[in-house]
Amino acid sequence: MGNNRVLVVGGGLAGLAATMKLAELGIAVDLLSLTPVKRSHSVCAQGGINSVSDMTRQDGDDEWKHFDDTIYGGDFLQNQPPVKEMAYWAPKVIDLMDRLGVTFNRTPEGFIDRRRFGGTLYKRTAFAGATTGQQLLYALDEQVRRRESEGLVKKYEFWDFLGPIVDDNGRCVGATAQDMVTMEIRAFPADAVVVATGGNGLIYGRSTMSVFCTGSAASRCFQAGANMGNPEFIQVHPTAIPGADKLRLMSESARGEGGRVWVPRKANDSRYPKEIPEKERYYFLEERFPKYGNLVPRDIATREIFNICVKEGLSVDPNRMSVYLDLTHISRAELDRKLGGILEIYEKFQGVDPREEPMKIFPAVHYSMGGLWVNYEANADGGLLPGSPKNQSTSLPGLYAIGECDYQYHGANRLGANSLLSCIFSGLFMGPGIVNWMKGNKAAVDLPKSIFEKAVATQEARHKKLLSNNSGDENPYLIHQELGDIMTRAATVVRDNKQLTDSLEKIGQLSERASKCGLSDTGSWTNQNVIFTKAVQDMFPVAKCILKGALQRDESRGAHFKPEFCMPSLSATDPVAKRAEAEQWCDAFEENNKKFLKSTICTWNGSDPVVTYEDIDTRLLAPRPRLYGLVGGEVIEQVWNERSAAKAKDAGSKQLVGAT
């Protein structure tokens, strides 16, 4: 590929998958990361990775159903071709990871073992104990180290990405970055830049995310002209362990392996949990959702746990809201074999053995479904066209986004064990498209030096201004705390327009204050203070996108829940009245979809995001109501199916699929 180089920013699953695939295609890669790539946040993923397997296939499962579950679980907010392609690649991704030596749990006969995860009725999830993300990341890290030894990959670890470099034609031709040890700022000319920088949980102060997940890299791309998609969709994981510095994840696999969520039926029941008899326990997920039980999709489990504590007053701990997640009915040996990693985390940080005593858990901010808007090119089958340079490309030509920092795969709510898949898939699949993108363009290294010098000068000016300490004396750590408090209150489980409006105003003021930070370290060696301050400042554009996107979306969809705009349960008992009510329900549903079955698109005007909407590509699956646990759901489903059948007949289309 001659002089061509690609810069990959971020070394989690997506960034490493992209790096190794590009290296295989003969492309030289500079891999830039805030941390040694082996320590990236993907290590925290616990439960597993989804695909259809030979076993589930024989129970009637196939790739199409994995695709359908993902779209339905995401409340139809995804463009369908990329999701379809991912579901069809999933078995191949797991085969590849298996070949790379991932220590997946095995059946007694030596096949890859599977567990069940949320939002599906099939046991699709392959896992390596309860540290699947770590194991997958290490396998990719090892392959990238191999390519590094061969000389095709050059790692820049402890470097902070400062922003894309855009030439006069609006093409991204590299990036600026800063060495976090020497504080040197330099340009990395590149023929394509791939950002794989993960989620933005730190905007919420404490979350299940690692300290690197500030969202600042995506924000810097956004401020340089790349659009954001669906920023308001933030997954709050139902089960986390509250902590002073972090909310530690308690994997969905705990429920996948039979863990049961409950509270005492009586409020303020102070008995030791194991002394509370079965009939006095309220297994509220199992009672309310008989079909999926404890494995309802995450947005639903989160709201139920939140409500049972906040609205119904049944928290098991008077001082700290929580419910029980109970594994004590499962044998120690089985727990250790399948869930050892997460049980150790609970034991180490809480000082209680979850094999003996139910865990106390509560929801926490966990995953950004939204992120940088990316494009795709569909093929005739409604999947993706391999090798298209459009796949995963942002609205800034030459800038690509993959993994959690793109918006493409999970819609309004991500299903458990689909994130590892989307990260590895998007990283692998994008490679050939980048090769084709680079073909028509002049190599970045041959461009005038002035483009790069100018970009470096801009970043140096920002850096020097901060170090000069002339702007004010605001404390960046305290600003971050305030931001986290506002965001956690306004934009997590339940959203309210008045609060969102107030919060937008507060965030605007706080953003002003953040521009007046005073530094306690003005040195030029390993200055973590200035790196953090820049990250905090760059959280604001994304925080504004989240709030504004949430404010303008007057509906409830997946993780975005506004009680004021919520499709009600049916109240009538008489069959005829119930039928009429269901008809009205379906009318309202269709009306709402006309308005809001759209991607939120944010563009940056220099100080604020501007929100527009884009139609969703539903070429494969017609949207249908998501009815998990809704009273009267079966009547709505019937009405909906009849309407769909009538429409299909009208249109002569065979592609509409009714609610199942």
Added chain:
Amino acid sequence: MIAPGNEASAKRRPSKVNVRILRQDGPGLPGYWERHQVDYEPDMNVISVLQKVAAQAKTSEGKNVAPVAWDCGCLEEVCGSCTMVINGRVRQSCSALVDRLLEDDANEIELRPMTKFPVVRDLVIDRSRLFRSLQRVKAWVPVDGYYDMGAGPRISREEQEQNYPLSQCMSCGCCLEACPQFTKIELQRQPGETAEDYAARKNASFDEGFVGAHAISQAMLFNAHPVGKNMASERMDALTSAGGVQDCGNAQNCVAVCPKEIPLTTSIARAGRAATVYSIKKIFDR
């Protein structure tokens, strides 16, 4: 391992936590102790203490200072970032709970950087040698490539249960800090030396030092893999050359400090036996 209940420590909650930190402004500069005091909160760990220290940027004597630099990531003991020496013991700072540490010494918590790696600043150390060791032993499966070629080899449950603990190594470096045979290698960049030349000189120097328990264990992991073992002889070359498994002095400190309880000494014993067989075989194969 069950820690004592929270009730016991709740009884004597202090209002402040004192912490003594060994600081260093940069490579090659002298270290100095500094005392900080932060408000006590229930369920604190060393990370939350350091977060408060950074936000205050003020010593217990009230002197304004630059925030203490330290390294951290996941905060749940799977990323390996936050290793330091806490009350004299090498460990992860995220899982070092303040209530437990105050049981050692109620007056003060002591934090120092690891001693076997060059200090970058304060508690931040440069562990690039640790990753270089993984290159030395070629710790990867040499697959043909990343195209779809079907499933991997069948692995028995027994093999998986033997390999999984080894593959949990998070490269934190605790085993190396505790190892008497692993001694610090610290180089300075020469004036006029390019970054590439400096990196190459460092690697050459690292390659002469002891490879370390973590890397020996990884070599054993990949030698046990059906495809990984195609490179077993290359790994054994690395483990039988200078700085290889023969440098292990059998102090067994590594296994005692490993936060993931990886059976490192079992791996080293296996490597030692394999090295003997390999060396003899090499003599006869000449």
